[in-house]
Amino acid sequence: xxxxxxxxxxxxxxxxxxxxxxxxxxxxxxxxxxxxxxxxxxxxxxxxxxxxxxxxxxxxxxxxxxxxxxxxxxxxxxxxxxxxxxxxxxxxxxxxxxxxxxxxxxxxxxxxxxxxxxxxxxxxxxxxxxxxxxxxxxxxxxxxxxxxxxxxxxxxxxxxxxxxxxxxxxxxxxxxxxxxxxxxxxxxxxxxxxxxxxxxxxxxxxxxxxxxxxxxxxxxxxxxxxxxxxxxxxxxxxxxxxxxxxxxxxxxxxxxxxxxxxxxxxxxxxxxxxxxxxxxxxxxxxxxxxxxxxxxxxxxxxxxxxxxxxxxxxxxxxxxxxxxxxxxxxxxxxxxxxxxxxxxxxxxxxxxxxxxxxxxxxxxxxxxxxxxxxxxxxxxxxxxxxxxxxxxxxxxxxxxxxxxxxxxxxxxxxxxxxxxxxxxxxxxxxxxxxxxxxxxxxxxxx
Amino acid sequence: xxxxxxxxxxxxxxxxxxxxxxxxxxxxxxxxxxxxxxxxxxxxxxxxxxxxxxxxxxxxxxxxxxxxxxxxxxxxxxxxxxxxxxxxxxxxxxxxxxxxxxxxxxxxxxxxxxxxxxxxxxxxxxxxxxxxxxxxxxxxxxxxxxxxxxxxxxxxxxxxxxxxxxxxxxxxxxxxxxxxxxxxxxxxxxxxxxxxxxxxxxxxxxxxxxxxxxxxxxxxxxxxxxxxxxxxxxxxxxxxxxxxxxxxxxxxxxxxxxxxxxxxxxxxxxxxxxxxxxxxxxxxxxxxxxxxxxxxxxxxxxxxxxxxxxxxxxxxxxxxxxxxxxxxxxxxxxxxxxxxxxxxxxxxxxxxxxxxxxxxxxxxxxxxxxxxxxxxxxxxxxxxxxxxxxxxxxxxxxxxxxxxxxxxxxxxxxxxxxxxxxxxxxxxxxxx
Numbered sequence: 014x015x016x017x018x019x020x021x022x023x024x025x026x027x028x029x030x031x032x033x034x035x036x037x038x039x040x041x042x043x044x045x046x047x048x049x050x051x052x053x054x055x056x057x058x059x060x061x062x063x064x065x066x067x068x069x070x071x072x073x074x075x076x077x078x079x080x081x082x083x084x085x086x087x088x089x090x091x092x093x094x095x096x097x098x099x100x101x102x103x104x105x106x107x108x109x110x111x112x113x114x115x116x117x118x119x120x121x122x123x124x125x126x127x128x129x130x131x132x133x134x135x136x137x138x139x140x141x142x143x144x145x146x147x148x149x150x151x152x153x154x155x156x157x158x159x160x161x162x163x164x165x166x167x168x169x170x171x172x173x174x175x176x177x178x179x180x181x182x183x184x185x186x187x188x189x190x191x192x193x194x195x196x197x198x199x200x201x202x203x204x205x206x207x208x209x210x211x212x213x214x215x216x217x218x219x220x221x222x223x224x225x226x227x228x229x230x231x232x233x234x235x236x237x238x239x240x241x242x243x244x245x246x247x248x249x250x251x252x253x254x255x256x257x258x259x260x261x262x263x264x265x266x267x268x269x270x271x272x273x274x275x276x277x278x279x280x281x282x283x284x285x286x287x288x289x290x291x292x293x294x295x296x297x298x299x300x301x302x303x304x305x306x307x308x309x310x311x312x313x314x315x316x317x318x319x320x321x322x323x324x325x326x327x328x329x330x331x332x333x334x335x336x337x338x339x340x341x342x343x344x345x346x347x348x349x350x351x352x353x354x355x356x357x358x359x360x361x362x363x364x365x366x367x368x369x370x371x372x373x374x375x376x377x378x379x380x381x382x383x384x385x386x387x388x389x390x391x392x393x394x395x396x397x398x399x400x401x402x403x404x405x406x407x408x409x410x411x412x413x414x415x416x417x418x419x420x421x422x423x424x425x426x427x428x429x430x431x432x433x434x435x436x437x438x439x440x441x442x443x444x445x446x447x448x449x450x451x452x453x454x455x456x457x458x459x
Numbered sequence: 460x461x462x463x464x465x466x467x468x469x470x471x472x473x474x475x476x477x478x479x480x481x482x483x484x485x486x487x488x489x490x491x492x493x494x495x496x497x498x499x500x501x502x503x504x505x506x507x508x509x510x511x512x513x514x515x516x517x518x519x520x521x522x523x524x525x526x527x528x529x530x531x532x533x534x535x536x537x538x539x540x541x542x543x544x545x546x547x548x549x550x551x552x553x554x555x556x557x558x559x560x561x562x563x564x565x566x567x568x569x570x571x572x573x574x575x576x577x578x579x580x581x582x583x584x585x586x587x588x589x590x591x592x593x594x595x596x597x598x599x600x601x602x603x604x605x606x607x608x609x610x611x612x613x614x615x616x617x618x619x620x621x622x623x624x625x626x627x628x629x630x631x632x633x634x635x636x637x638x639x640x641x642x643x644x645x646x647x648x649x650x651x652x653x654x655x656x657x658x659x660x661x662x663x664x665x666x667x668x669x670x671x672x673x674x675x676x677x678x679x680x681x682x683x684x685x686x687x688x689x690x691x692x693x694x695x696x697x698x699x700x701x702x703x704x705x706x707x708x709x710x711x712x713x714x715x716x717x718x719x720x721x722x723x724x725x726x727x728x729x730x731x732x733x734x735x736x737x738x739x740x741x742x743x744x745x746x747x748x749x750x751x752x753x754x755x756x757x758x759x760x761x762x763x764x765x766x767x768x769x770x771x772x773x774x775x776x777x778x779x780x781x782x783x784x785x786x787x788x789x790x791x792x793x794x795x796x797x798x799x800x801x802x803x804x805x806x807x808x809x810x811x812x813x814x815x816x817x818x819x820x821x822x823x824x825x826x827x828x829x830x831x832x833x834x835x836x837x838x839x840x841x842x843x844x845x846x847x848x849x850x851x852x853x854x855x856x857x858x859x860x861x862x863x864x865x866x867x868x869x870x871x872x873x874x875x876x877x878x879x880x881x882x883x884x885x886x887x888x889x890x891x
Contacts, residue, residue, distance in 0.1 A: 104816065107819055164716060273612045309545065350604065
């Protein structure tokens with residue numbers, strides 16, 4: 014069976030088409046706003062997104078969470094719209110809207126019938142510059158984001174530990190501060206804090222418009238010039254430079270104990286390079302390294318720790334290369350019942366060492382590349398995921414060219430590239446290892 | 460501002476007709492029926508198989524058998540062991556997911572046109588010839604047990620279990636489909652094989668396919684894939700009337716934010732008033748920012764990040780449920796506000812303006828669901844299970860628009876039971 018499939022694989026790799034660039038058009042408005050149009054005419058529906066090149070890592074010290082807080086406040090009023098009217102209007106037009114904030118970007122989107130695109134642009138361009146907030150908005154919405162933090166973080170031991178690990182990982186960079194904010198700073202976020210962030214970063218020359226669906230580039234250009242093109246650029250917007258990480262010279266370890274943990278695990282982050290414009294080779298090798306090591310049933314960690322040694326019920330390796338600054342490579346092992354975290358970590362370390370010693374399985378590498386190529390076909394079925402891919406990349410320091418080159422860069426990765434990237438990343442001195450566990454039960458004295 | 464509202468109102472009536480989804484009913488030479496949408500523009504097919512019955516077909520004392528069985532389908536089949544199967548599917552870039560719910564077992568597949576035959580053969584092995592070997596059984600059993608342990612300290616899962624236990628007595632719905640540490644530990648290979656023969660059967664099968672495939676090709680594919688399924692499944696469990704007494708039950712759990720589930724008796728999917736109830740719920744607590752609960756609990760008072768209500772028409776019982784989470788010192792107020800809104804809606808119903816907006820939202824949002832081959836395949840299977848006609852998609856928005864204010868307000872009085880609205884709160888709630 015394996016032989017037959019290997020033959021199938023060889024035939025298939027040659028037959029797959031190149032990335033469908035013809036679906037995508039891009040241009041820039043005179044005020045500096047970047048526009049990406051992704052066509053899919055199968056249904057008369059459109060996704061309208063505005064991405065700002067500003068996220069939590071662009072906040073000033075002391076106001077953590079303000080980028081995300083402002084994202085909530087953008088659903089309040091403007092000079093011509095009442096509080097809540099934005100979403101009400103989207104809903105009245107049969108659409109759905111929401112927004113999200115990350116370290117490097119903040120994005121707003123509406124999914125709506127294609128002939129409602131103009132109304133969406135009218136409203137979205139309005140709140141880019143005309144936001145009107147009062148103290149009442151601030152107080153209730155601040156309670157909402159604190160409840161959001163409760164829900165996402167305070168109620169989850171794993172999320173609480175990740176915050177501690179990120180804080181330990183980044184000695185100087187804002188990636189060490191949670192996107193949602195530290196609670197003690199969130200409770201004091203003010204109207205002025207939100208407006209300061211808004212006036213600094215919300216401007217057409219700091220934004221990317223992504224429109225995906227049943228639209229033509231010409232029609233999008235005309236509408237975009239009408240609504241976004243008339244907004245003035247912010248001339249004070251400087252280059253995007255944040256404090257960078259120094260050389261890291263000490264492995265960090267932490268143990269997070271919480272009575273709510275019933276399934277302990279060990280997880281480790283290594284500081285790692287990200288995708289950079291015109292320079293994506295290392296990130297591509299790390300992307301494939303994560304798949305080889307921890308990407309599913311046949312991954313190296315899985316075969317060794319779950320199938321052979323039976324010390325783990327779950328293993329994984331993760332790398333997210335689409336970031337503006339240094340990212341992290343994660344390895345996680347959830348031990349089998351009765352296996353200690355110490356033994357799980359030892360097994361993980363031995364597995365990583367064995368991976369570095371062994372030759373990379375060329376068949377496995379080929380399967381991963383086949384899946385990456387197929388994802389170019391499956392991906393065309395979802396213009397929303399394409400829209401997100403462009404938005405995320407363009408707000409993380411990359412160019413359209415980088416996005417379109419990426420599939421080829423991935424295909425070009427060799428076994429030697431993977432090994433070299435792994436040697437670069439798997440160094441204790443820039444690692445953080447975390448144990449998530451319940452506190453030891455109190456001894457009962459007889 | 461006024462301008463925009465005026466624009467919004469005038470366009471209610473002119474929401475566009477959207478590209479039709481041209482569904483064909485296909486019957487294979489061997490007699491398997493499927494709904495198909497041909498979409499040749501992208502060279503792959505999304506195939507959705509669903510078997511009615513699901514985890515509720517677990518044999519007595521074998522809770523968790525169906526869940527574990529579904530988890531084992533891709534862990535060894537035919538001559539392939541677990542890793543061999545994974546290598547084969549990876550090499551073809553075929554994607555198979557096996558999922559289990561209270562009422563259905565689902566198999567979702569995506570495969571490329573160019574290696575369709577090989578992919579379908581692999582899928583067939585997993586459905587028809589899974590090996591359920593001892594080694595895989597033990598490994599996947601340990602994964603399931605790890606998940607059960609995790610869920611023991613997850614406030615949302617604790618709330619779900621407490622609610623179901625109260626609502627459903629000795630019906631399978633009363634317990635988690637994953638089973639318990641004890642029940643899963645006790646499952647044998649024979650139990651898994653029995654579940655396989657009981658759940659994945661011809662008489663319970665519904666099929667949807669979307670993508671680069673013709674009627675004739677699909678018919679042949681289905682016969683190759685599914686002809687060897689057993690003919691009949693295990694008997695279905697009976698109906699159950701949820702026992703919900705309107706109380707507020709607290710499950711003590713040391714965590715900063717309390718999680719609350721609430722619910723009352725709901726409405727069957729095939730009830731004549733279902734669309735009226737659906738519109739009513741959209742106004743009361745439907746998803747998005749526009750519902751009364753969201754307005755009162757989140758926007759006005761800042762008590763939560765999200766509060767929602769939803770109709771849950773299961774095959775053997777109908778619930779009307781909701782959820783909210785708030786800090787321990789604020790959950791009491793959130794519950795008070797929800798109870799008050801429930802009672803206000805039961806007594807006063809909705810306004811014409813609210814109904815118009817809800818209709819605009821539901822009718823406009825409907826086409827947004829058809830956003831890819833996989834989504835369309837899933838929707839078509841759901842329609843077949845519900846016994847809807849093949850032209851339902853075209854008429855659905857008319858049915859929504861035909862609901863009158865009188866209908867909704869009559870249903871508000873009949874359906875909503877403020878005195879029966881039952882809460883389960885997990886956390887350390889103050890004053891509850």
